[in-house]
Amino acid sequence: MGTPEGARAATHYTTKPHGNFTLDIGEQKHEVLPHLGLGAIRWDASAPTELLITGQCTLGAYPRDALVVPLTSDQGETAAFPAAQTQHADAFTVRVPVPALSAGVWGGELRVGEWSVPLPALPQKLIPAKWRRRGLPWYAKALPSSGRPGSGDERFALQVSKTDLVKAVVGRPATSALSWGTHQVKSGAPYKDLTFP
Numbered sequence: 001m002g003t004p005e006g007a008r009a010a011t012h013y014t015t016k017p018h019g020n021f022t023l024d025i026g027e028q029k030h031e032v033l034p035h036l037g038l039g040a041i042r043w044d045a046s047a048p049t050e051l052l053i054t055g056q057c058t059l060g061a062y063p064r065d066a067l068v069v070p071l072t073s074d075q076g077e078t079a080a081f082p083a084a085q086t087q088h089a090d091a092f093t094v095r096v097p098v099p100a101l102s103a104g105v106w107g108g109e110l111r112v113g114e115w116s117v118p119l120p121a122l123p124q125k126l127i128p129a130k131w132r133r134r135g136l137p138w139y140a141k142a143l144p145s146s147g148r149p150g151s152g153d154e155r156f157a158l159q160v161s162k163t164d165l166v167k168a169v170v171g172r173p174a175t176s177a178l179s180w181g182t183h184q185v186k187s188g189a190p191y192k193d194l195t196f197p
């Protein structure tokens with residue numbers, strides 16, 4: 001509910017065993033965060049550079065467009081992506097078009113109003129996404145979380161960067177690098193063969 005001081009949680013319920021109608025304002029007995037849950041994070045199979053974040057929000061009601069995933073990079077850049085609620089269900093999906101992000105290491109959270117929960121760490125087996133921006137190859141890959149595995153402190157970390165073509169070619173065996181260079185001149189080899197830092 002909206003107040004002059006900002007959004008506040010409100011829950012109406014009946015007491016037991018008397019059945020008295022009661023209104024809880026300000027999370028005295030009913031907290032917001034347990035109603036927010038995050039599920040799998042993966043690439044969209046039909047759009048390989050779009051990150052899908054899924055979860056559940058079991059709040060009875062909240063302001064329209066209030067459920068979002070804000071991302072912040074280590075360069076100070078920010079971006080926010082709204083959640084799309086599944087019709088007649090608590091599930092939601094957030095789509096993050098990664099090519100829209102600038103270079104940097106991005107972290108994020110799920111937020112509704114003033115309440116938030118951190119995004120979980122990305123799967124380390126997540127295949128890097130690759131695309132071209134202004135003709136140059138870029139990539140995004142999961143970074144190891146700074147939290148201790150199994151501690152519950154693992155956090156989302158996504159590195160977005162332009163591919164270093166010199167390192168990518170120099171880092172390959174000489175015969176492979178030569179073959180790649182020849183093939184590139186003749187037919188414009190796809191950059192999917194390049195390695196990442």
